[in-house]
Amino acid sequence: xxxxxxxxxxxxxxxxxxxxxxxxxxxxxxxxxxxxxxxxxxxxxxxxxxxxxxxxxxxxxxxxxxxxxxxxxxxxxxxxxxxxxxxxxxxxxxxxxxxxxxxxxxxxxxxxxxxxxxxxxxxxxxxxxxxxxxxxxxxxxxxxxxxxxxxxxxxxxxxxxxxxxxxxxxxxxxxxxxxxxxxxxxxxxxxxxxxxxxxxxxxxxxxxxxxxxxxxxxxxxxxxxxxxxxxxxxxxxxxxxxxxxxxxxxxxxxxxxxxxxxxxxxxxxxxxxxxxxxxxxxxxxxxxxxxxxxxxxxxxxxxxxxxxxxxxxxxxxxxxxxxxxxxxxxxxxxxxxxxxxxxxxxxxxxxxxxxxxxxxxxxxxxxxxxxxxxxxxxxxxxxxxxxxxxxxxxxxxxxxxxxxxxxxxxxxxxxxxxxxxxxxxxxxxxxxxxxxxxxxxxxxxxxxxxxxxxxxxxxxxxxxxxxxxxxxxxxxxxxxxxxxxxxxxxxxxxxxxxxxxxxxxxxxxxxxxxxxxxxxxxxxxxxxxxxxxxxxxxxxxxxx
Amino acid sequence: xxxxxxxxxxxxxxxxxxxxxxxxxxxxxxxxxxxxxxxxxxxxxxxxxxxxxxxxxxxxxxxxxxxxxxxxxxxxxxxxxxxxxxxxxxxxxxxxxxxxxxxxxxxxxxxxxxxxxxxxxxxxxxxxxxxxxxxxxxxxxxxxxxxxxxxxxxxxxxxxxxxxxxxxxxxxxxxxxxxxxxxxxxxxxxxxxxxxxxxxxxxxxxxxxxxxxxxxxxxxxxxxxxxxxxxxxxxxxxxxxxxxxxxxxxxxxxxxxxxxxxxxxxxxxxxxxxxxxxxxxxxxxxxxxxxxxxxxxxxxxxxxxxxxxxxxxxxxxxxxxxxxxxxxxxx
Numbered sequence: 001x002x003x004x005x006x007x008x009x010x011x012x013x014x015x016x017x018x019x020x021x022x023x024x025x026x027x028x029x030x031x032x033x034x035x036x037x038x039x040x041x042x043x044x045x046x047x048x049x050x051x052x053x054x055x056x057x058x059x060x061x062x063x064x065x066x067x068x069x070x071x072x073x074x075x076x077x078x079x080x081x082x083x084x085x086x087x088x089x090x091x092x093x094x095x096x097x098x099x100x101x102x103x104x105x106x107x108x109x110x111x112x113x114x115x116x117x118x119x120x121x122x123x124x125x126x127x128x129x130x131x132x133x134x135x136x137x138x139x140x141x142x143x144x145x146x147x148x149x150x151x152x153x154x155x156x157x158x159x160x161x162x163x164x165x166x167x168x169x170x171x172x173x174x175x176x177x178x179x180x181x182x183x184x185x186x187x188x189x190x191x192x193x194x195x196x197x198x199x200x201x202x203x204x205x206x207x208x209x210x211x212x213x214x215x216x217x218x219x220x221x222x223x224x225x226x227x228x229x230x231x232x233x234x235x236x237x238x239x240x241x242x243x244x245x246x247x248x249x250x251x252x253x254x255x256x257x258x259x260x261x262x263x264x265x266x267x268x269x270x271x272x273x274x275x276x277x278x279x280x281x282x283x284x285x286x287x288x289x290x291x292x293x294x295x296x297x298x299x300x301x302x303x304x305x306x307x308x309x310x311x312x313x314x315x316x317x318x319x320x321x322x323x324x325x326x327x328x329x330x331x332x333x334x335x336x337x338x339x340x341x342x343x344x345x346x347x348x349x350x351x352x353x354x355x356x357x358x359x360x361x362x363x364x365x366x367x368x369x370x371x372x373x374x375x376x377x378x379x380x381x382x383x384x385x386x387x388x389x390x391x392x393x394x395x396x397x398x399x400x401x402x403x404x405x406x407x408x409x410x411x412x413x414x415x416x417x418x419x420x421x422x423x424x425x426x427x428x429x430x431x432x433x434x435x436x437x438x439x440x441x442x443x444x445x446x447x448x449x450x451x452x453x454x455x456x457x458x459x460x461x462x463x464x465x466x467x468x469x470x471x472x473x474x475x476x477x478x479x480x481x482x483x484x485x486x487x488x489x490x491x492x493x494x495x496x497x498x499x500x501x502x503x504x505x506x507x508x509x510x511x512x513x514x515x516x517x518x519x520x521x522x523x524x525x526x527x528x529x530x531x532x533x534x535x536x537x538x539x540x541x542x543x544x
Numbered sequence: 545x546x547x548x549x550x551x552x553x554x555x556x557x558x559x560x561x562x563x564x565x566x567x568x569x570x571x572x573x574x575x576x577x578x579x580x581x582x583x584x585x586x587x588x589x590x591x592x593x594x595x596x597x598x599x600x601x602x603x604x605x606x607x608x609x610x611x612x613x614x615x616x617x618x619x620x621x622x623x624x625x626x627x628x629x630x631x632x633x634x635x636x637x638x639x640x641x642x643x644x645x646x647x648x649x650x651x652x653x654x655x656x657x658x659x660x661x662x663x664x665x666x667x668x669x670x671x672x673x674x675x676x677x678x679x680x681x682x683x684x685x686x687x688x689x690x691x692x693x694x695x696x697x698x699x700x701x702x703x704x705x706x707x708x709x710x711x712x713x714x715x716x717x718x719x720x721x722x723x724x725x726x727x728x729x730x731x732x733x734x735x736x737x738x739x740x741x742x743x744x745x746x747x748x749x750x751x752x753x754x755x756x757x758x759x760x761x762x763x764x765x766x767x768x769x770x771x772x773x774x775x776x777x778x779x780x781x782x783x784x785x786x787x788x789x790x791x792x793x794x795x796x797x798x799x800x801x802x803x804x805x806x807x808x809x810x811x812x813x814x815x816x817x818x819x820x821x822x823x824x825x826x827x828x829x830x831x832x833x834x835x836x837x838x839x840x841x842x843x844x845x846x847x848x849x850x851x852x853x854x855x856x857x858x859x860x861x862x863x864x865x866x867x868x869x870x871x872x873x874x875x
Binding site: 333352353354356357363365370371372373374375376377381385386388389392395396397439 | 735739740741742743744745747748751752754755756757758759760761762818
């Protein structure tokens, strides 16, 4: 089959109305935008990824790109950066129509992309990474190492980064610093357009602020920035204009000053979301999970907590505070070395995930790609994976039973897929997360442990998952939710526990909790800290 | 069976994958038919029932061991020690019958149990010590062979009673006895891998062991089971081998692992795990055996035969990758 068989540029260019909208949105400028997309369309088998989308970005502007997962953001940036070729429409740089055959050509045109997963070489130094592929040459075409280091220092200095050793290996840097290296690398190639895909997803608050100041600095210098994020606050803090995509189509492009949170969310999901976290009241039953002084040093150092039927307990804490490790100790992946776990009031020894599963515990892990799903396998095969032995008692797999189970999950969670035979890796992040949920709810657990249940998924899917959690709690499921998003913790939890250094250091009832109080407990004395914050855990245990 | 349908590829990736699998098996079948017809024109003996049945007899040991090997490779593992386990079982058979004076029937059971225990040991090594299977079974390859040589003290055992040869040299309903055993083994292995929750677990482990573990699949128990099965199959193959050649020597089964792995890989099982079928493996060992025999009958030297088999192996993998890329490529 030949490449791009259905090339229909002519027929599409005319009636594209989206282009007009884009022109209305901003003020008329004489200088053409650095990048302009006109009526871009792209299809993959079974999916219309982009449908005649128009989009532009001007020099010295931050243009935010919003949309749920699967809305077409990734496809759009891949077309701009030369990874994909559009089926229809045209792409112009500085007003001239161009045609990128590969990412290198886009790079030569001054377009740099910083992906979520940073593409650096951990064993090479900062300077080597920045100048990889285009090092300063000395005589005899050899690499001029001294010039390279100096230029790297200058480049970082121009971004007001003075605390980074250009000779350090990238592997030893924090995520925030690696990202700065990536930005410096883009600038070393004279990027005029910088595409940033969820740059703050893995950053700490402090790093986010530094990133913002760098982005603002670049904007001052006239770099055009395409900024993709799920966090609306960032859009309002940073962006000049915002474009919303939905289901591959262009919804609107507006100056940020002319829009608001509610308007953007309703544009993204196509309907209004009244409450982001529809937590419904649920009656609490008996304790389902009781953990007493659980230990697995050095990450779990004596944790006690209780989760009741119908209750959602939020577990807050900084990255590395031992929350996931606690969950994995309860689930038997790394069995506890001391302490007690009681399920329904009975002491149990949980030495393997299989045992935990038999006791009615389900665990939706933090990393759905490596822990939650077998991505090369089909949706149906993933959904049945935790219930194989229950679903097929005679050990023989019945394809029809399996498909029926998967169909139920697809319906219940409105998973967007071409069918239950779809390979899971082809689904969007939000839909993949729904598959993980479907897989564990098929096991009909009594206790559901959710580790970052909505990380990296779009607003619509997030809201659906929250609603679902709420409904499940109403039906009597006990839920232990680990989350790094404080609004989520506050919005969803009946009770909030805060972990630090492998211990629970504070507990709050829903009404008594505030972002400030939780954040304070998360960080208090995080340097060394006295081991026994005695009074606080007591308060936790007492909270019914 | 038809060739893969190369029509409009608009269906889901899952069917694409299934077709890709089917594509490899269809390819092997075509190869099989082609080599059969070419070789048949070169020799009068080749395409006779007697010859083909005899080839089946010669193939059985490799074939029986290749079945659990398919499962092991599907999980992303490998078992290099199968030849040594075969040798060890053979020696234990001869030793316990001749030197320990056990009845031959009991000695047979002890021999197969020895192989099974050796496989179990491999399984423990792989699951408990987290040593990569390649290294672990490379070590036991040497270990078991050393044991076999130590026990036998380089003496061979002969003089088995006639009834014992029925297994390796006799016939049932006009077909070599061991082919019936192989047939049963194939059916069992096919059902286990393709139709049971256990087989599904093996694929899941091969694709993503962490996710399989996080799904509550007893990963270690699954692995222990297949390495043990590999030992059992090697022990059984040892028994058949001794019965076929009427004698026991400590170097029996040397190099068996290469023939077995070649058959499995030729059958389309991915050495990276997650992909492979018993049907593919069956086609793999049949094709290799027929090529060996056909070429020998045609007067090709055994060195040249190995070259041909190597070429077929590489060619089939390249071709399958090409087809696979075509399928993915239009996606």
